[in-house]
Amino acid sequence: MKSSHLLSAADLDRDDALRILDTAEELLSVAQRPIKKLPTLRGRTVVNLFFEDSTRTRISFEAAAKRLSADVINFSAKGSSVSKGESLKDTALTLQAMGADAVVIRHSASGAPHRLATSRWMSGSVVNAGDGTHEHPTQALLDAFTMRRHLGDLEGKSITIVGDVLHSRVARSNALLLHTLGAEVTLVAPPTLLPVGVETWPVAHAYDLDANLEKADAVMMLRVQRERMNASYFPSAREYSRRFGLDTARMNRMPEHAIVMHPGPMNRGMEITADVADSPRSVIVEQVTNGVAVRMAVLYLLLGGAADADSPEGNA
């Protein structure tokens, strides 16, 4: 990879992104073995630095690092560094002193991984595991990976992303990565939940879900917090569901091959009905499985990917 960090999906050009996805494809087979472990990152230290609760993402990264034989340290600094009195800088200096080779950071502040990577407080690789309302690049990679397994090459595929784009780091990373991979993305949301300047993004946007179902190869539903209605982003949960929720009737209007995705955690009954979430077209559980393989690929390519080793199997 061209960068020693993964901070944004925009850091990845097409070659980088495809290399990660292809590597993840090979690594997925490791999960099917009786001994799910490769020695690639033996002796390397990966720190999971989580300033925000996310058991799912942390476990996924932990499993990924362990399957590559890295030493994993979980550093939970919940409640934000500030309220605890320890600054991001001091945390970074501590991790540097412990010899962290990679830091996987989840933070409620947009840009915190960027600060860690560019401040010279520490020298290891930084992987953004979700920062504020900015980005979540490994989620986008696992989404692309999942789509590719079902739809083949994403070039020219039509992907509809629905919901709270404004507050969604998943939507930002997906828009960037899917564009890089040649897909045609349409963001669908009420105008209040689209960011100012969305017209400058390399994607289309629309306010009407029904008009954007029939062309979709995949429909990705984003989590919408019910509390948003208190800030007048929409009038009520009911109205939101009626206009932007994915139910069986809407799902039936999608093409036969089209899949339903959700980055989780779901608000069943809000943006997605239970029968859609549990339907055969839903790949939501598979997304989780694929997350480990994709994160293994990212860590492998950032840390272990010795210049010559094109195949992780070669190092096994």
Add this chain to the structure above:
Amino acid sequence: MSTFILRNVRPFGGDAVDIAVTDGLITEIGTGLSGEEVVDGGGHLVLPGLVDLHTHLREPGREDAETVRTGSQAAALGGFTCVHAMANTDPVADTAGVVEQVYRLGVEHGYCDVQPVGAVTVGLAGERLAELGAMATSAAGVRVFSDDGKCVSDAVLMRRALEYVKAFDGVIAQHAQEPRLTEGAQMNEGPLSGELGLTGWPAVAEEAIIARDVLLAEHVGSRLHVCHLSTRGSVEIVRWAKSRGIDVTAEVTPHHLLLTDDLVRSYDPIYKVNPPLRSPDDVQAVREGLADGTIDIVATDHAPHPMEDKECEWNVAAFGMLGLETALSVVQQTMVDTGAIGWERVAEAMSAAPARIGRVSGHGRPLAVGEPANLVVYDPTARRTVEAAASASLSRNTPYAGLELPGRVVATFLRGRATVLDGALFSEGALS
């Protein structure tokens, strides 16, 4: 009687003259003047001492960030002979006691005149008027009132404040920021805020308040000053208001003349400021506004913060940047070297007009016989690379660190006494 000759200086960049100073006053301007004591002006520019209408000195309360002493030293090094100290200290400068304390600290240290700004509302809480009259008649003689840092957003309170200060020729300096439109705001709202996932601070939140306030000022016949105007729309509203004869003045900061919001891409909070850095088009508009007089003055909004409030995540970092020591250089680079304005207009915008708005006597006066010798000698041909650690301020949050800027303040005189000589702070006593 103390007399000295400031030899070989060029008023506003014109022909070289000698200036004789006796007992703090300019007593003669001519060529070939002689005297026992001579200060060589090196053929540099001389301007009236600069006046800042918008400075945060942090004392009392945040002496870890700045004190009246260090802030006024930074001011002197920047060519200022008078600064207005904003009211958002702790305790807030909302009583005669606090404003007199700040005023006296300025007199005691003597690097420049420190003119306190009084809070409009008690504790800057925006609920009821502070004792504006008591501050006006105190030893500090407050004429500028501002809740800066916060907007007087309540329309009735703003109306009453505008009306009330007419009794002592005061002015309300408004920090124009509609609070509901800027809850949690982190940077200029535009495509970049959407991309970076930082909550936007929309231009309309500034413009809506300015539009309301100029109409209020017109309605009650009062004087309004708009702090740190930052958007094209704001310039247009003020231009319209002036064309209607409304008594409004406006300021722009050096950083809004030079820096743009794309710097936020670094997520480095050194660029976090309120109002936020805006788009290149807004920068163009405020430069045009300053050139055509729509914007009356440049004011620094010098806002010192300790290191730990900037070495952190963007959204928990403090708003604000240093400005006193770099203001004249930034104005030279953005306005003079681009040919937009000449040095007479610089002197008007950074000395005469702010003194007039703040009603401070003895500052912003012409370079003429009989006037106080508040002077800054400036070498516009010099180049310098800004070093944060070299600042006289206690804080280091300059956005210009590492940047090469034009010009250098060679000397500053406060009523004939050198506060800066050869570009360095001058020790007390000499020449006085």
